[in-house]
Amino acid sequence: MIVKVLLFASAKQLVGESHIELGLDDEATLGSAKASLIEHYPMLMNLLPKCTFSVDQEYAEDARPLYHGCEVACIPPVSGG
Amino acid sequence: MIVKVLLFASAKQLVGESHIELGLDDEATLGSAKASLIEHYPMLMNLLPKCTFSVDQEYAEDARPLYHGCEVACIPPVSGG
Amino acid sequence: MIDDYKCTDETISIAITLEAIDTEAMLRFVNSDKSGATVLFMGTTRRLTGERETTRLDYECYETMAIKKMREILDEARSKWAFEKASMAHRTGTVDVGQTSVAIAVSAAHRKVAFEAAEWLIDTLKQVVPIWKQECWADGSREWVHPGFHKT
């Protein structure tokens, strides 16, 4: 499957893209997507452990199964307000 | 001495005047002014124990000495806001 | 007749007014590039108290002393919290349902100070500033509000 991963703030700055696409196994979970993300974008190594992730605009845990076309987002510590 | 006593809200309503003048002894205190007020305006009997008083725009105790021309106010429980 | 009573310096503004309270002007007054947070409190005339309907509130004010006490509580708040600027205004006369009878604006570097100071200021204003409201009920009756005193 292919999933879109949105990148924000420092994550976007480090990768140089506002979103990327990841090719994943059909049984991929959010955890495997994160592993694939670090593998392809090692510049996220330090930031990623501090980030939360969402799937389809809901915060999600590593065990969350993904599906083709779902919208994943890498969410660095937020600073709105 | 003569002192002016300002009346507000229920006190004004009960007396029917926004201010009155009291003739007092030269050694009068706020306490003696209050006694004179009840004597001349018995309709204030129930309300007065719930009121605070000010002299020259400062809250004051019964022992406060008064002087000719000072501005006393009878302040029923406040309800601003 | 009274005019508006006012007291203003660079960081404190106080007003008692027969006109509608201009909250935009109060927000402009407290705006400061040293502040990161502003809290505005507005007290408005509520139509219903339990099941009783209010048509309006009539306020009466001991203006000279009210301005003095408002100044004092702002000075006391200043000794408790490092806010930047504060503005306080109270209507006198008639305030219709939905209109603002009192407004307090406080700016501060951080929001906790602005919230705490604004809430303390309205709590304290209601306790010590010589202003009274008369409820004008929809049934035509009127009643001065004196917390703790009930006519027998």
Next chain:
Amino acid sequence: MIDDYKCTDETISIAITLEAIDTEAMLRFVNSDKSGATVLFMGTTRRLTGERETTRLDYECYETMAIKKMREILDEARSKWAFEKASMAHRTGTVDVGQTSVAIAVSAAHRKVAFEAAEWLIDTLKQVVPIWKQECWADGSREWVHPGFHKT
């Protein structure tokens, strides 16, 4: 380019906007003749953080999720406090010194509810809504603000 994102029903209004936040419109929205108290919180861009000078903040927002989370925290606030109406708006893009980046207005029958709900809403917004600020310092440097993460 994004347009403004909005979500409004009779008692709740949410907006993410590239334009200046219209706090007067927010106050009009929350005004209700059932409410006796309104609290407005505004977060503004502060010039100084310690001795460092900020020229502006650049905000970035995951709009669709931000609107969803703002809706959720307003629903959660509703389950905690019986407020009348609430309005929440956040800027995205550039916010100059002195300008408002976030505003929250809450009306309620009594002031304690309005103060508590407004403070909880801004505290919670800052924790869970996917929005980020980039400090643009007067020395020309820029820095994304990520609480708890410091670049090594």
